[in-house]
Amino acid sequence: APGENARLWDEFYDNGIMGLGWDELGDLDQYSSKEEIVEKLQDIHDTTGSKKNDATANWEFKNVIAIGDIIFAKNGRKEYLGYGIVTSDYYYDSSRETYQKCRRVNWMRKGSWFPTDHTIVLKTLTEASEEHLSKLRKLFGLENLELNEQIPLTKRRQPKNLILYGAPGTGKTYALKNDYFPQYTISEQSVTPEMYFEEVVGGLTWWQVIAIALLEMGPSKVADIYENRWVAKKAQLSESKNVRATIWSNLQFHTVQESKTVQYAQRQAPLIFDKMQDKKWMLLEAELREQAPDLFDLVEAVNNFSAKPKKEIRHYVFTTFHQSFSYEDFIEGIKPVMDEGKNELSYTIENGVFKDLCLRAQNDPGNRYAIFMDEINRGNVSQIFGELITLIEPDKRIGAANELRVKLPYSKREFGVPLNVDIIGTMNTADRSVEALDTALRRRFSFVEMQPSPEVLEDSTYDDVDLQQLLRAINQRIELLLDKDHQIGHSYFIGIESLGQLKQVFRNKVIPLLEEYFYGDYGKIGLVLGGAFVYREEAVAQFARNFSYDNDFMEEKTVYRFTSAEDWDEQAFISIYEN
Structure with missing residues (x-):
């Protein structure tokens, strides 16, 4: 019971703790037995009456409750308020005005549950029997969850803070869709x-x-x-x-x-x-x-719920970072509201995508959740994460050893990141290298490099041009002229079935990318692709007369042009990788 009439429930929930009264006893570490607590209570209240129940509650709070135990909060005899997992041993918090005997709790759910098959016991602290646990499972919708075993399993798996990085076209977003999304998706057939x-x-x-x-x-x-x-x-x-x-x-x-x-x-x-x-x-x-x-x-x-095997329940959100993406979009912010039929503009505090996901995950501890952030390096990561950059560390998550919560600036509510939330991003190294990322961000994420994989093209149905050798030759030259972060990924060449498609990929994707890489220096592009794609043009421009200017630089100026795509044949592409 979180205080009389559950008056401390919101505070306990927000701060991730549970506390016990009988403040007159002080720190329970000073008592070596339950009998000593009984004697102290009798002395304080100047009575010889039994204080056994009160002493038992204090003794069990300190010595019997264990890390990993499930705690159900209640209000009187008719309402349950939520449940959570004990994450710490007993400690005494003298800074609190009341309920100074404390333990840390990872509160999983908060709400109102009204049992119809039993009356809640009135005692402050009560150990639930197997029969009582069965009723609690049914009431909270946890019939398929072993309370003392399966909930903590989600917590034992360390959360992922992961970034997939690599050059354009190396399959980063493809990996999210095919390798990671399914890990956080369940069929409705398995939904109760x-x-x-x-x-x-x-x-x-x-x-x-x-x-x-x-x-x-x-x-x-x-x-x-x-x-x-x-x-x-x-x-x-x-x-x-x-x-x-x-x-x-x-x-x-x-x-x-x-x-x-x-x-x-x-x-x-x-x-x-x-x-x-x-x-x-x-x-x-x-x-x-x-x-x-x-x-x-x-x-x-x-x-009349009937599960549809083909319908999916997603435990993830996907978002793309960009220059305008902000803390208010990610965590929470003040948003304007215009009600239909009204001319007045009002404002409301709305949750961002990450906060919404965290609240869902905290209410569903038996499943893992994830946020996927595409193009993470295009946004201002420090500004987007704000104070949460510390909270995403595995040991700072709700229920972890060094759990931290912060008070959010708009809603003024305590907030933490659950252990069952994974944070996975992608970044394009052609836009920005890993080294250029915020140092605080780099410390909190693991990085997996996605390199170009020419071998993926081995089974290509188009074999008039060896696409593997073509990609290798281009990337070897780019790495020599620039660096490996500016290579070209294999995904640009996947699905090519004809010369026409290869020409289209070069005209619309490969060449514009090379122009961006080399800032329009067609000479270097020529070093990559060869004379079949870039040629040198003789200068024919005539300058205005009657004006004097030191134009020695013109002697070194060379103009390069791309050849016409209509002239590209198989031999032109083969010439890129064959001398």
Whole structure:
């Protein structure tokens, strides 16, 4: 129990801890037995009455609970608030005003769960029986998860912080799609109804889950709406610190204009709710069918869930960094909102792609999640990651030995990166070398080089030109004139089946890339491709008369041109790699 009426739950959850009261006992390290704690409590309260239960709670908090144990937080006898994994031994935090006896906890889920098959025990600290655990698994949708074994397995695997780097066309993005995406994708056939339900609710807004709740329950008071399965799941997945207030505001925002019981002025479409005289809220089903008919299909899909083997559930997000990509896009930021039918502009704090992913991962510890960042070196990485550059280190993740959380600048909420999140990026070395990356970033990532692989072209159906030798010869010369970071990848030549396609690849991809590499120095491009592609042109330009200028440089100036693509034949390409 996180304090009376769970008053400390938000603090415990945000800070990744659990604490115990009886502050008058001080540090529990001073007691060598449970009996000493009993005697101290009797002395403090000047009583000879039994203090055995209180002493047991303190003794077990310090000496019996172990790292890896599962802790369920509760509020009274009717509501569970979440669960987490103990990640530290007991410690005494004298800087806290109250509940100074502490342990670190990796809180996995937060929300409201209301058991119907049992009443929650009232004691502050209680060890769950096997029968009780069975009921908890069912309530939290963990029937297929062994609480004392499988949840920690996700944590034992060290998170990946990985960057695939190499020259253009070496298959970095291809590797993400074919080698990495499948690791974070599951078939809907392996999804339980509870997992599907969570996936659906995660994509709904507050007004949508409230509408579905009223569709299921009929007219209801806010307290009853709060306990509905859709709203409870949304509360579990969201960051709302006051769910009841969120329900109230959404009901008022979306109340019909004709309402005689709601005076709230700033209403937003869809207008589908109304408040009755008995203080119950009702859903205008006809309005819902007209303004949001898809919700009826969603309810039907959840209630009659049938897994589709070909449908995939993705536990990853893919994004591309660029010059305008910012911290606000990645973590969180203030975004403008223009409501339909209104002329006033308002602002709201919205999560970025990485923060959203981390929240999903924290609520689903049994699966691994990943963010894939293409072209990572095109963005300002230090600015995009901000203070999170430290939090992504494996030992600083939530539940790790040196766990760290930071208070985010916009929402003012504590935030950490879960252990089951992998961070994988790609970078093009022709744009920027690894050495030019931010030092702090390089320290926190592993790097895997993707080199050109001419052998991939061995089975090419086009054999009039040896594409392997062609690519090798070009890259050997580029590396001599520039460096290996500016080579050309094999992917440009994959799928070539005719001379026409080879000419098109050279005209539209290879030559423009070489022009970029050599800054228009056609002479060096000629050294790479040879005389069949670049020729020297005699200067024929005539300068203006009656003007004197030291033009000795013209004696050294040479003009080069590309030959016409129409003249390129097989022998022209063969000449690149054959003397």
